[in-house]
Amino acid sequence: MPSNLKGGRPQNVAMLLVIVLFVAIIFISGVYLWQKVPGQKGLSELGANVQVNNRPSRQTYADVAAGISFEFPREYIKVQNQLSPVRFEQQENNSSITYYTLQTPIDFDTYCPKGCEAVKNRINIGGQDFLQLTMAERPCAYQSNYLNYRGKTYVINLGSCLIDDNYMAPRALINDEGLKKEILSSIKFTDNTADWQSYENKDLGLAFKYPNTWGAPKLSYVDSSMTDKQINGPAVFSGKGAWIDFSSASVRILLASADFEQFLIDSYNGGQDLSRGCSLLKADYEADKKKYCAPLKVAGQSTYGYFENINMECSGDSLLYSVPLNIPRSNVYWGLKIYFGMDGFPIATNDQSDVCGRPQSNIDANLQAYFTRINLDDKGRQNLEIMDQFLASFKFTDSIADWQTYTFKESGYSIKMPKSWVGFSVYDGSSYKISDKGPESFQTGSFLTVGAPDSNGELAIAVHKGYSMARLIAQYYSGKKISDYTTSQGLKVKLISGFSEDVDIKKVYVLEQGEDSYQINIANDTDIAQAIVDSFKFTDQNADWQTYTSTNYKLSFTYPKNWTIYDKLANPQLPHAYVGINLTSPEFKNDFNWGITTTDAKTKTMAAIVQSLSSPSADKLIQKEDVYIDGVKAVKITITNKKDSNWFWVIVVFEKDGKIYQISNGAIKDDKFETFYKSVKFIK
Structure with missing residues (x-):
């Protein structure tokens, strides 16, 4: 075997393995670095409510239950997937975005959370009014933006921590004003009750919308006059009641007459100032940590919502939420109360068991969660949003139509x-x-x-x-x-x-x-x-008055239609006692109530007449004020007598076209006199 081939195959295999390993390291490193690039997490890792936006640098958070969405940079990663509030963090600049809702709309003029030392500012972005609270101090730098809409407050914190008694790890304040404005201007609301059913009862005078999952509403009536006085079991003691139940939801609307009383039913009988409800119940719910109260606005009324724990023994503890309202129109029912059974809502348990041996829910924590809307799971938040939307749709119909x-x-x-x-x-x-x-x-x-x-x-x-x-x-x-x-x-x-x-x-x-x-x-x-x-x-007090026109005195006026006018210039044969124009009511057959006289301004000036009429006397109380008659300035003189309380003389004096006019009430106090002299119009 040639020397150059000796051991050649193993060397080639080793070289190939080195190359493969090198490529694999590069690939794995590339994937790792790619994952670290801002905004490149997959949709499943971002959370169910976060969607990739069409804009490459932005993503959208949608709170489907609340019907709100907004956009924010993709480098902000959702770090709280289950609990409310929802929070997103950006690691590089140590900043965060937090979103949550408040149960009732806040008053922008007076609102200041506990320990508030923030700078308040009112801004308008995209046609929406925001209250902006900014705190630039460490360790808690934030800017909270409050938006009132559909009967509640939506809050977006840009910075580090919540300011409503809740603290999170310090984060830097987002100083990019353009980014903050972009986030707030991207807020959109949707009507997630569009597929809800509508209910209206004209006899009861109320209407509302409800989700299909609640099932069909059923109306029932109860009347004490038709019910036996039972000692045991549900019994009506007095009055009349009506209620609407739903076949698949623990929701009840109970209407009650002023004297309604029923065994085991906590009704509201109307007639109270519900805006003071929480202050009146304060001692009760502060002493019992299983109760909470929050002010509400429902059907135009200032009322309150009340959370409380109801112990149902082997059925378990249950959270009950109730809202009372005054009925504005009914002659039978005076008040109603809306009940929501918080079944299926508990989010925490303690180490104890109930009498039936089951884990006992931590009612204290649950109640606080629902009351503050903090640390609620998605199911709890969704149910509260449905409850809010139901209350927002609730209204009384034709409330004064039959008054x-x-x-x-x-x-x-x-x-x-x-x-x-x-x-x-x-x-x-x-x-x-x-x-x-x-x-x-x-x-x-x-x-x-x-x-x-x-x-x-x-x-x-x-x-x-x-x-x-x-x-x-x-x-x-x-x-x-x-x-x-x-x-x-x-x-x-x-x-x-x-x-x-x-x-x-x-x-x-x-x-x-x-x-x-x-x-x-x-x-x-x-x-x-x-x-x-x-x-x-x-109302028009002189709607049935008629108009008199005098060409001799060059004026017109209105007067009560059942009165009689004596015009001396139009009827010279009148007795000497009649001067000018005299008006007489049916009660004054031989005298007159009001009168109009004139004097030639060449013989006596207006100033001289006013001075003569208002000359002081020991028994007189004199008041003078300026008034206008058809645009002409006049002096109104009111003279009362210290010894005679029935003496009440009013004279209005003015000058027009060389004549001094005097309009008098004949020293008889009459509320209609003012309407009379103010009706005077000049004619040519």
Whole structure:
């Protein structure tokens, strides 16, 4: 065998193995390095809710249950796959993105989390208003962006840690303003209730949407007059109730009359100020760590949601969530409560067993998780989102369509109220007496208190004649919070709030019409009271008046149609006592109520007449103010007598085309006189 072939085959094999090994090392190293390149993780490793975006440098996170998605850089890796909040980290610059939701929308003007020392800023990106809180201090540098939408708050933290009593490892603040704006502007919302079923009951006056998985709703009624008084088992003790159950979900809507009472059923009978619910229950749920309360806004009402643990023995502990509401329209049912059984929700267990030998769920941890919405698993978050969307869809239909309209013509307004409401009158300054005939028995409506029959009055209206809105607010509500409000009738109103809890008044609305102000006090801040405020209308007090035109005096005016006019220039045969134009009501057959006279400006000036009328006297109280008659400046003189409270003389003096006009009320106080003299128009 040639020497050059001796041992040649083994050498070639060894060389080949070296080459193969070298290629394999290069390949494995390349794969490893490729995996380390930012954004190159596979979809399965990123988590089920993270999707690769069409844009090569971006990925999309979608919270399907909450109906929200947003984009962020692909180099941010999801590090929390199961628990809420969801967090993404970028290792190179030690920064993170955190997303979670709050159960109720926050007030951008007053919100500041516990220990808040952040810089607050309001921004608008992509048509969405955000509250931005920035803390640049270590170890917790962050920027939290709050967005209110669909009855809750969505939060995206760009930085290190949560600020709502929850801490995570320190991370750097994302300083790229363009990136932050890009993330926030990419937020999109979807309607994940589009395939839900709709339910409406016109008799009960309510409507809502619900998921198909809940099954069909079933309506049941109960009436104490048709139920035997049982000692054992479910029994109705009094009143009427109705409830809607679902065939495949632990959800119940229970409606109750004011006197409804049933064994083992915790109903809500209506009539309470639910906006104070959590403050009233504070001692209860702070003492019992198995209960939590959170304020809510449902169907336009300020109410609350209540989490509590219900022990069902061998059925296990169960989480129950309930939301009470006042019913605005029904004469039968006054309140309702929506119950959600949190079956299948527990996410933690302790080391003990229940009486049936099964692992006992850690109710304390579960309740806190649901209440704070932190550390919930995906199932818990999904169920809470469904519950939120159901509450967002819940509404009362035609809430004032069948209410009674009450018109107080002399006071110039009308309102709508539930037919079951009654009127009250003050009889000793502190107690109330129910009117036998209801609100309509108060003919003028100048001071009216109304409410449910079993209340002491829930809403009061006072008319202040000759009292401007500015004067009323300055005199009685100095130091209170004053804001603008527009009613559904388009009336501009001043809303006064900030009353202490020991005061019966919760809100005051003040309106103005001419020289008069109208004050509406709310004692029980419910949507019923709000609907009454929104139904308030000013009425045309002189709708049935007629117009008189005098070519001799070159003016026209309106006056009550059942009054009589005596025009001296048009009818010279009138007795000597009649001067100018005299107007007489049916009650004054031999005298006149109002009068218009003229004086030639060449014989006496307007200043001299005003001075003569307003000359001081020991018994007189004189007030003067400027008013306008059809654009002409006039002086209104009001004279009262210290010795005679019935003496109330008003004279309006102005000059036009060489004549001095005097319009008088005949010293008889009459609310219609102002409407009369302001109706004067000049003719050629």
